[in-house]
Amino acid sequence: MAVTADQEKAVLDKVPTGLFIGGQWRASSSGATFDVEDPATGRTLRTLANATPEDGMAALDAAVAAQAEWARTAPRERGEILRRAFDMVTARADEFALLMTLEMGKPLAEARGEVAYGAEFLRWFSEESVRTSGRYSTSPDGKSRLLVSKKPVGPCLLITPWNFPLAMATRKIAPAIAAGCTMVLKPANLTPLTSSLFATVLQEAGLPDGVLNIVNTTTAGDVTGPLIEDPRLRKLSFTGSTPVGRNLLAAASKNVLRTSMELGGNAPFLVFEDADLDAAVNGAMLAKLRNMGEACTAANRFIVHESVADRFAAAFAERMEGMTTARGTEEDSTLGPLIDRKSRDKVHELVSAAVGDGAQAVTGGSPVTGDGYFYQATVLTNVPRSSRILQEEIFGPVAPIITFSTEDEAVELANDTEYGLVAYVFTRDLNRGLRIGERLDTGMLGLNAGVVSNAAAPFGGVKQSGLGREGGAEGIEEYLYTQYVGIADPYAS
Known part of the structure; x- marks a missing residue:
């Protein structure tokens, strides 16, 4: 009600x-x-x-x-x-x-x-x-x-x-x-x-x-x-x-x-070829859309193995399309507004720049018309690695996806940022998960989990985080x- x-x-x-x-x-x-x-x-x-x-x-x-x-x-x-x-x-x-x-x-x-x-x-x-x-x-x-x-x-x-x-x-x-x-x-x-x-x-x-x-x-x-x-x-x-x-x-x-x-943060969300894709998409929804993406812990860069990237992007986009943008007090609201016009304009500027660089909007990509500062839940693919959207904290419901082929490449992409607050890794191989965790420059790690915040756990980052x-x-x-x-x-x- x-x-x-x-x-x-x-x-x-x-x-x-x-x-x-x-x-x-x-x-x-x-x-x-x-x-x-x-x-x-x-x-x-x-x-x-x-x-x-x-x-x-x-x-x-x-x-x-x-x-x-x-x-x-x-x-x-x-x-x-x-x-x-x-x-x-x-x-x-x-x-x-x-x-x-x-x-x-x-x-x-x-x-x-x-x-x-x-x-x-x-x-x-x-x-x-x-x-x-x-x-x-x-x-x-x-x-x-x-x-x-x-x-x-x-x-x-x-x-x-x-x-x-x-x-x-x-x-x-x-x-x-x-x-x-x-x-x-x-x-x-x-x-x-x-x-x-x-x-x-x-x-x-x-x-x-x-x-x-x-x-x-x-x-x-x-x-x-x-x-x-x-x-x-x-x-x-x-x-x-x-x-x-x-x-x-x-x-x-x-x-x-x-x-x-x-x-600040610029959290990488790594999906390996052996990941449970349903769990990865569920985790992605939590890591990306908590607080409409306005969180320092929000997944900012989705780094997905090339063999599963298309399936992950399609399933992720389908879930994002199901979000209802409405005032948070409305019964059917699942995606509220961004905090102010300036914040919404910055999100759209980053999306527009990425699209201008050659990225494709699988879903979303625009502000919502009408009252308030709403933005569509957005998934971008084919994002160039030099794009601003991969370097800056988005603080909005936008998920840019890039691909990798080897474990070393995934780690290199994930660490290619001045920030080091949190990272997310999805893989069925526990040894790989622990190995990747040791190699990532991050204060926190979500292993097959899209949320890490807990009052009983130490929250904080490294580097510029x-x-x-x-x-x-x-x-x-x-x-x-x-x-x-x-x-x-x-x-x-």
């Missing part, structure tokens, strides 16, 4: 419109506001306070003021707050899913999947909060004792992207809470509503004032720049494009900030530093 206007209004009315600083919702110090748009219709969903540099500094002041007491809070108490938040988000899954669909565009079924995924970071790190450990040992020469412990790194700046409004927030906020860090969150101005609603949940779950502060703004650099330069800030975590990440790393170097960077890991046992380490205490020999006279 399609969502009604009353249901939409009910969830939007629950979203605070202010900045969240020191446990209070407040207007921008300048009185400025900005509109959040529905990408399926272009209409304004909500008007929010637009933070100034002064507001950003007030948020950091609040985080700094809360840091010492929060760091002393018992790990079990921090974990219980996260567990309560998990229960509350899960209970309100329909609200969060609808809100994400409205501000980001993804179909409701997919939004519900993100709620489940995003909530898992709350549950996972509620358990990790009590597992931070150190060690006590005798020095090798026996003349002292070594005490090693982990401590919260301190106030953090968290910058999240627009494509997964809940999961990208919980993936950073949950480990920071578990580790005992306070934070300033700067959500993407295209999709800030979910973060604001999530803040109300954390407040209700018992998170103390000042531990989480949120500054929504359309002038990100002006607001975050002074925070990065402030010596009180000790950690920067960013998810977004590689060019922006490089700039942030340069800025963070001044104060030698701890940094986590989850940046970033630094650090989110999720898994590794995720909390990004928010901790190691302290060593040398103790005199207790047997010395």
